[in-house]
Amino acid sequence: MSDDDRDTGADGIDEGKRLIRLGGDKGLSLAERITERFHRLTWRTPIHGMRLKGRHPLKLIAVPDDPLLGDPRRGHALLDGRLTFRGETRTIAGLNLAKPDFPRPFSDYFHSFLWLRDLSTVATRAQATPIAEDLMRRWLAQHADTVSEPAWRADLWGRRILFWTAHAPLILSSTDLVYRSLVLNTLARGARHIDRGADKLPPGAPRVAALCGVVAAGLLIPGSDGRRAGMEAALSKALSVSVFEDGGSVARSPVAQLDIIMLLTNLREVYAARRLPEPPAIAAVLARMVPALLGVCHGDRGLSSWQGGGPVSGETIAQVIEATGIRARPLRQARDWGYQRLAAGPAVLIMDAAPPPVARLVEGGCASTLAFEFSDGPNRLIVNCGGARAAVAQIPAALADGLRTTAAHSTLIVGDSNSTAIHADGTLGRGVAEVELTRQESETSSRIEASHDGYARRYGFLHRRQIVLSSDGREVRGEDMLLPASKKRKLAATAFAIRFHLGQGVAVSPTADGMAALLRLPGGVLWQFRCRGGTLAIEDSLWIDADGRPQSTHQLVVSGEAPAGGASVSWALKRAT
Numbered sequence: 357m358s359d360d361d362r363d364t365g366a367d368g369i370d371e372g373k374r375l376i377r378l379g380g381d382k383g384l385s386l387a388e389r390i391t392e393r394f395h396r397l398t399w400r401t402p403i404h405g406m407r408l409k410g411r412h413p414l415k416l417i418a419v420p421d422d423p424l425l426g427d428p429r430r431g432h433a434l435l436d437g438r439l440t441f442r443g444e445t446r447t448i449a450g451l452n453l454a455k456p457d458f459p460r461p462f463s464d465y466f467h468s469f470l471w472l473r474d475l476s477t478v479a480t481r482a483q484a485t486p487i488a489e490d491l492m493r494r495w496l497a498q499h500a501d502t503v504s505e506p507a508w509r510a511d512l513w514g515r516r517i518l519f520w521t522a523h524a525p526l527i528l529s530s531t532d533l534v535y536r537s538l539v540l541n542t543l544a545r546g547a548r549h550i551d552r553g554a555d556k557l558p559p560g561a562p563r564v565a566a567l568c569g570v571v572a573a574g575l576l577i578p579g580s581d582g583r584r585a586g587m588e589a590a591l592s593k594a595l596s597v598s599v600f601e602d603g604g605s606v607a608r609s610p611v612a613q614l615d616i617i618m619l620l621t622n623l624r625e626v627y628a629a630r631r632l633p634e635p636p637a638i639a640a641v642l643a644r645m646v647p648a649l650l651g652v653c654h655g656d657r658g659l660s661s662w663q664g665g666g667p668v669s670g671e672t673i674a675q676v677i678e679a680t681g682i683r684a685r686p687l688r689q690a691r692d693w694g695y696q697r698l699a700a701g702p703a704v705l706i707m708d709a710a711p712p713p714v715a716r717l718v719e720g721g722c723a724s725t726l727a728f729e730f731s732d733g734p735n736r737l738i739v740n741c742g743g744a745r746a747a748v749a750q751i752p753a754a755l756a757d758g759l760r761t762t763a764a765h766s767t768l769i770v771g772d773s774n775s776t777a778i779h780a781d782g783t784l785g786r787g788v789a790e791v792e793l794t795r796q797e798s799e800t801s802s803r804i805e806a807s808h809d810g811y812a813r814r815y816g817f818l819h820r821r822q823i824v825l826s827s828d829g830r831e832v833r834g835e836d837m838l839l840p841a842s843k844k845r846k847l848a849a850t851a852f853a854i855r856f857h858l859g860q861g862v863a864v865s866p867t868a869d870g871m872a873a874l875l876r877l878p879g880g881v882l883w884q885f886r887c888r889g890g891t892l893a894i895e896d897s898l899w900i901d902a903d904g905r906p907q908s909t910h911q912l913v914v915s916g917e918a919p920a921g922g923a924s925v926s927w928a929l930k931r932a933t
Contacts, residue, residue, distance in 0.1 A: 410548060413540045416576045420629035422473055422522040423621055423679040431478035434471060434487055441465040442904050443748025448491065453498040459749045460506075467495075467507050468515040472523040481525055488526035492539065500542045503549065510550040511562035514569025517547060518622045521576050540577075547573030555590065559597040560607045560718065561615045567591040568623045575626050592637040603644030604693020608713040608721070610652045611665030611746065614676065617645050621679050642680055649673070651687035651697045652706055654731040658902070660706045661729065661742025662695070663713065664720045664760065669902050689795060696795065698802045702733040703829030708765075709806045711788045712776045719782035720745045720760065723774040725791060725808045726821045727765035730832060732931070735877040736859030739909075740765040743900020751906060759900065768819050768836045768854045770918075775810030775819070786813070800827050812841035815850050817918060830931040837925075838918040847920040854890065854925055856912040857897045864894055864910050873912060874932075882932040889925035890916035 433440045437448050444462040456463065465471065471491075475484045499507040506512060520527060520543055528536055547570060554566035571587045574580040598606055598616065605613040620638050627634040652660050657670030688697045694710020707728040713721045722744065730738040744759035758764060762774045769775070776787025788810035796803045807820035817838040824833045836854050840847060858864060861878040872886040873894065897911035914925055 410544060411579060412537065413544050413577045413579075414537075415540070415578070416521060416524055416528075417578055418576060418626075418629035419524045420522050420572075420576075420622075420625040422476070422519075423625055424473065424618060425675060426470075426474035426477035428474075428478050430471065431474040431476075434475045435479055435483065439466060439471060442746070443750050448487070451494065453494060462749065463506055464512060467509075467512045469519040469523075470515065472519045472526060476523055476526065481529075484526050485529055488523070489530060489535075492527045493535065496538055496542060500538060508546070508549060510553045510557055510566040512565075513546045513550045514554070514566035515619075517543060517569035517573050518619070518626075521572060522622065522625070543573065544577055547577065551587075554594070558718075559594070560605060561598070561612045561619070563594045564591075564598050564616050565619055567594045568619045572623060572626045575630050575632070588635045588637075592635060595637055595641050599641055599645060600690070600692035601644075602690045602692050603641075603646075603648035603687065604690045604695070605645075606713065607663065607718040608693060608710070609663035609665050609718070609745075610649065610659045611668065612663075612718075613645060613649050613652075614659070614668060614673070617642065617649060617680060618676055621676070642682055643684070646677060646680055646682040647684040647687040648690050648693055648695075650677070650684060651690060652695050653686065653704075654706070654729070654736060655702055655704050656731065656734040656736070661740045661900070662708060662724060663718075663722050664743070664745035666743040666746035666900050666904055667736075667902050694791075696793075696804050696806075698804065698823070698825040699829070700802065700825055700827050701829030703731070703825060703832075705730045705823065705825055705832065707804055707806070707823065709793050709804065710791055711808070712784050721784045722760045722765065723762045723776040723778060723784065723787060723810075724765040724767065725762075725775050725788045725810060726806055726819060727762075727767035728823065729766065730929070731859075732829075732877060732881060732883070735861075735879065735881065737862060737875065737877065737883060737929070738766050739857050739859045739899055741857055741897065741899055743904060743906075746904045747900050747906070748904040751904075755906075763853075763855060764857075766856050768821070768838075768852060770811045770815050770817060770819070770838065770852045771850055772853075773811075773814065775808065801825060802827075807839075809841065811838075816841050816845045816847040817850065817922065832929040833926075834928070835924060835926045838923045840920070840922055849920070850918050852916060852918055852923065854914040854927070856885070856914075857899065858910045858912070860899050860901065860907045860909055862909070864912070866892070866894060875929075880933070884930050884932050885912060885927065886930075887914045887925060887927040889923065890914040 430440055439446050439448060441462045444459055472488060528539060530536060550566045551570050554563060554570060557563040557566055567590055571591050574583055574587045605616060620642055624634055653673060654660055657673055659668040661667050686697060696707045696709045698705040705728055708724045712723060727740055729740060741759050741764035744756050747756055760778055762769045777785035779785050788808045791806055791808045793806045801824050803824045805822045807818050809818055811817045811819060818841050820837040820839055822835045863876040865874045871892055872884060875883040875885060893913045895911050895913050897909045898906045899909045901907050916923060
């Protein structure tokens with residue numbers, strides 16, 4: 357990959373920056389949780405039922421295209437009578453919607469009707485229609501009249517509206533007028549349901565999904581044009597609180613970033629089908645989000661693994677970017693989103709240089725501050741284990757939780773504890789509150805120096821990491837330091853470890869002196885790792901691949917003990933061939 361990162365004026369590199377996690381460890385308050393619970397309870401009341409009543413639509417004004425392709429393997433499984441998602445497989449004939457026991461990812465896949473995209477990708481209309489109608493009739497029989505979670509969750513309704521309308525030929529071709537009327541009336545009732553609750557969802561992909569559905573329904577159901585301005589204003593507001601100014605998602609997750617881009621791309625097709633101009637906010641947000649997404653892609657053009665997401669393939673990323681119609685260079689420095697990108701020659705280094713996501717905005721966040729990933733062309737050399745939210749269903753919950761820890765990322769860990777606490781309910785607690793960052797570019801190298809305070813409260817140390825990438829991309833030099841956070845506090849000697857998780861297929865061999873290792877990439881390219889200031893060991897690790905499956909890998913671990921005055925470990929990666 358070549359993105360001309362040497363041109364330092366392209367996106368305004370800041371020399372220094374302090375990032376602060378305001379209210380980061382605070383989840384929903386008791387009052388907010390009670391309000392949310394009360395709102396869900398109102399779904400069962402006659403009042404809410406009255407709110408869902410309205411004119412029965414007889415048809416859709418237009419049928420938008422789905423600009424994206426689905427998963428062919430999941431599509432072929434549907435043709436064979438099976439629903440499959442992230443390792444969970446159910447036969448269509450054996451689905452029990454009255455007493456579902458689906459894992460949440462599978463449940464969301466089914467209720468969102470994302471499977472319509474997968475089915476239409478591999479099947480003709482004649483092949484797909486009977487399968488789609490069968491699943492639709494069964495869903496309607498169980499959920500059309502019963503407003504309950506998860507089927508009526510606002511974000512799922514938003515996605516469902518986009519898929520129902522884009523794939524209307526598969527679900528509305530029947531000559532059964534009663535069935536067609538039920539589909540259209542349920543769609544209209546779902547739109548009214550989320551129109552009143554979308555603003556109660558947390559900022560990010562869930563709120564954007566719900567409001568994309570509201571806007572799409574308003575444009576495609578007859579008689580709704582009068583509310584268009586209000587619906588578009590609500591979507592614009594949701595985007596303003598869901599996407600940072602630099603184009604990054606507030607969840608700090610590249611997978612969530614991709615999700616929002618796909619949602620907005622689908623919604624643009626609705627405007628195209630109606631031959632109406634889209635709101636300026638959609639184009640403006642996409643123009644910011646695409647460069648930010650590209651900024652966290654490796655040399656294989658696939659996503660790096662951050663905040664629970666897996667390495668989405670380069671083919672998928674390319675397809676989505678093409679559908680947006682936006683041509684952009686990767687963003688090197690996302691000031692609020694927090695990812696720093698260094699690229700030279702075939703080498704790409706991506707670093708998490710910001711506090712973790714705010715607890716109230718995301719569940720499943722990771723304690724990954726100052727971790728990095730590094731690739732040489734199409735090969736990933738240093739990675740994070742990743743995939744906590746993208747793993748297959750067969751991965752034990754304890755392992756999935758472990759993938760969120762600091763130890764599962766390529767960074768320094770103190771006292772075998774996380775830089776930011778991970779709560780049992782999936783949110784992140786206290787830990788990293790501030791990150792100080794300096795970045796410099798020169799003719800010979802690119803340098804990032806950053807520090808965080810995640811261990812200051814418990815152990816009295818700040819972690820400072822410096823990484824330098826040479827201008828030819830053949831050498832990465834780093835230094836990890838533990839510095840006393842306060843001169844007044846008496847510190848005890850504390851154990852630390854710096855972990856470098858190796859990519860899939862990277863073979864590792866220690867050198868005779870025990871202070872270095874040779875790393876052979878698939879294809880034979882050789883890199884050398886050396887360190888000073890700690891003891892080097894090679895341990896087992898794992899990496900969650902693009903299919904959500906764990907792959908056995910290795911990790912380099914540099915361990916030591918920091919005395920009261922702190923510690924420093926220097927290390928280097930150098931291409932030997």
